Amino acid sequence: MTQILPPETRIGHVHLKVADIDRALAFYQGILGFEITQRYGTQAVFLSAGGYHHHIGLNTWESRRGRPPAPGTTGLYHTAILFPDRASLGAALKRIVEAGWPLEGASDHGVSEAIYLRDPDDNGVELYRDRPEAEWPRDAAGNLAMISAQLDLHALLAEAG
Template sequence: MSTHTFTNTGAGPKPASAPAKPIAPGTRIGHVHLKVADLDRSLAFYQGVLGFELTQRFGAQAAFLSAGGYHHHIGLNTWESGGGRPPEPDRTGLYHLAILYPSPAALADALRRLAEAGIELDGASDHGVSLALYLRDPDGNGVELYWDRPMEEWPRTANGELDMYTRPLDFRLLLDTDSGS
């Protein structure tokens, strides 16, 4: 087995064509780990408003949160960022983390939680493939809360290619979804 060293020259990798073998279809992004300025403030948002469960906490330095008993979907830490400021808008970094909800009713519940907590949305869209709410967490990180439509309902062109779009989200229709779903 040979080893290779990747040297980042700052120029980035050369553009490449599609890989000969695509990544395995079952591959998923398992969790996100965020640098935050104030752990308690972030916990109030991710645990208190969105409803994630605390699975482990390391004092005022780190916490791990989950949906449904997984070890963690969201990690929060102040190791390098305690008391820090959000990045400037013209900087590289995280655009947003996306949290996938299992049903439109679960997304409607998230919308109700945000409204009750007085958290403003940056936007809300119907993308054809999904319904999405966009907002900022207490550290200015972009957060997308969304539900994916079943793949067979995704909009397609006459050639069968994906045809995503951005249209205003119908809040009334979303909030009218059966809360038992």
């Protein structure tokens, strides 16, 4: 029997094992712009956008000075961070470019626009914004027809102001 979740169900936060808290903070706080909401000594920190208790937890409880998982192993593919609009996604891209942080890719999926990169611990990170549902591409039968087209990063940067 398939269990149907309420449509308001959301993934509330992600908690990542990292090798070095300060290095991870330089990325998540320094480049992406999340704010620290609470620290637990030198081993854990919680980060948020807009004062929520936490969207991202970082800890070294089992991973201090550890290495990323080897390619070809199971684990988290990426954390997707949803931005409220194109201008805020463009501003995030601007901070990434100014920091000299490498991008892995950027795609227009029809339903969304996304930028892909890796954090200092080699975790995948997707930064994206959704288009309004009325703009989502659909086929003749009305089914969702997502795409993977090249995203115009120059146009997105221009949105940053």
